[in-house]
Amino acid sequence: MSDIWTVDEHLADILKAVGPLDPIELQLLDAQDCVLTEDVTAPVALPPFDNSSMDGYAVRTTDIEGASEEYPAVLTVVGDIAAGAGELPAVGPGQAARIMTGAPLPPGAEAVVPVEWTDGGTGAGPAAAMAPHSSAPQALGGEVRVHRPARPRQHVRDRGSDLAAGTLALRAGTVLGPSHIGLLAAIGRATVPVRPRPRVVVLSTGSELAQPGEALGPGQIHDSNSFALTAAVRAAGGVPYRVATVADDAATLRATLEDQLIRADLVLTSGGVSVGAYDVVKEALTGLDDTVGGVEFRRLAMQPGKPQGFGLVGADRTPLLALPGNPVSSYVSFELFVRPALRAMAGHAGIHRPRARARLDSDRDLPSPAGKRQYLRGAHTPPPPGETTGTVTPLGGPGSHLLGALARADALIEIPEDVTSVSPGAELDVVLLT
Ligand SMILES: Nc1nc2c(c(=O)[nH]1)N[C@H]1C(S)=C(S)[C@@H](COP(=O)(O)OP(=O)(O)OC[C@H]3O[C@@H](n4cnc5c(N)ncnc54)[C@H](O)[C@@H]3O)O[C@H]1N2
Numbered sequence: 001m002s003d004i005w006t007v008d009e010h011l012a013d014i015l016k017a018v019g020p021l022d023p024i025e026l027q028l029l030d031a032q033d034c035v036l037t038e039d040v041t042a043p044v045a046l047p048p049f050d051n052s053s054m055d056g057y058a059v060r061t062t063d064i065e066g067a068s069e070e071y072p073a074v075l076t077v078v079g080d081i082a083a084g085a086g087e088l089p090a091v092g093p094g095q096a097a098r099i100m101t102g103a104p105l106p107p108g109a110e111a112v113v114p115v116e117w118t119d120g121g122t123g124a125g126p127a128a129a130m131a132p133h134s135s136a137p138q139a140l141g142g143e144v145r146v147h148r149p150a151r152p153r154q155h156v157r158d159r160g161s162d163l164a165a166g167t168l169a170l171r172a173g174t175v176l177g178p179s180h181i182g183l184l185a186a187i188g189r190a191t192v193p194v195r196p197r198p199r200v201v202v203l204s205t206g207s208e209l210a211q212p213g214e215a216l217g218p219g220q221i222h223d224s225n226s227f228a229l230t231a232a233v234r235a236a237g238g239v240p241y242r243v244a245t246v247a248d249d250a251a252t253l254r255a256t257l258e259d260q261l262i263r264a265d266l267v268l269t270s271g272g273v274s275v276g277a278y279d280v281v282k283e284a285l286t287g288l289d290d291t292v293g294g295v296e297f298r299r300l301a302m303q304p305g306k307p308q309g310f311g312l313v314g315a316d317r318t319p320l321l322a323l324p325g326n327p328v329s330s331y332v333s334f335e336l337f338v339r340p341a342l343r344a345m346a347g348h349a350g351i352h353r354p355r356a357r358a359r360l361d362s363d364r365d366l367p368s369p370a371g372k373r374q375y376l377r378g379a380h381t382p383p384p385p386g387e388t389t390g391t392v393t394p395l396g397g398p399g400s401h402l403l404g405a406l407a408r409a410d411a412l413i414e415i416p417e418d419v420t421s422v423s424p425g426a427e428l429d430v431v432l433l434t
């Protein structure tokens, strides 16, 4: 390994050190967006019993053979079955039971005729709806005229027609979305085993940093990195813990870190990793014994994001990524190194942002530093229908302080290490950020 690391070497080194977190059992709604770690079989059939798909009448089909509006079949109504009904009236020859959508099919009945195929028990013409339950006594014990025949099982949802009891409901590896959570609830699961969301402590350093909402003193700037990184952790599916900004003091940083490790699956710091006299992260975490740090600081063949630290710290060997302080550098570093690590820890199969090929939309050549992979910020336009290559327009410039342009970007334009100039119209890889 040379003194300078490539982007790919640094990423591989991080991914080698982080693995999927141990599964935990979570309540259904807490498990949203998490990765299921075991196959789930349905302990019950879905639906659990034969039931009606219509508001209407449960009937024996032979009783209504040949029924028409002119010659309706006249049946005696023996009961009223609501969804959730326990006791069911038996339907004998010449009989029908009023039945609601989702209510169990009563014994003896073979099909359901929708109320619109009947007179609704009124003795008049075709009904548009059922008489309300409050006036049911008039319907019960009375008669219903059925105007159309029905096939056996028509408008009946058979027990187990969705899922048979004992069959696979969801496979391990499923990322639990709303429909999966609905299915788990339907089969009666209250909790499921999933990979937890990685808990990430976000810590920014710098004596020049003021909090948003505070007035800036001379030489001060607002801390934006810890906010951007906290939001990025959440967007990547992690649980962020943003810690108060630490001034440029190595002892304070070490103490803060020791306090925070208890709740961290991963630690992110920003700033203090370069070669300045106050580069506190480097000072605090270099060459320490195992109680706090084994962080290695390296230079990457990359712009932005050249200085990076990575190591495993504390008794639990918690991964720590020390990101550069320049706001664009820390954000780009998050996208390229931290996000894939968090996705791997959460057990996702796809850990990288999608990529696309795009033509450079620019009125001039873009220079790029020799020997470094450059990530410019850009606005991506997908290819028109039938084409495979979209376009990308650079925003701002290469400066690592250009947060305004970053906020307008939806892509990172990747310029390879061996390219020193890109002409308008040239095809490039872009990393899609949305
Ligand atoms: N002589 C050299 N100087 C620098 C080099 C170098 O190789 N030789 N590398 C430059 C590069 S590239 C980067 S990136 C930065 C990295 O610096 P640090 O990680 O040590 O970060 P700081 O010095 O603390 O800050 C850099 C810059 O970013 C601003 N900053 C820091 N934290 C925040 C925050 N939380 N929110 C907003 N802005 C922040 C800080 O004020 C500085 O302007 O080093 C270069 N220098």
Ligand code: MOO
Residues within 6 Å of the ligand: 302, 303, 304, 305, 306, 307, 324, 326, 329, 400
């Ligand atoms: O590499 Mo620094 O990260 O350019 O700004």
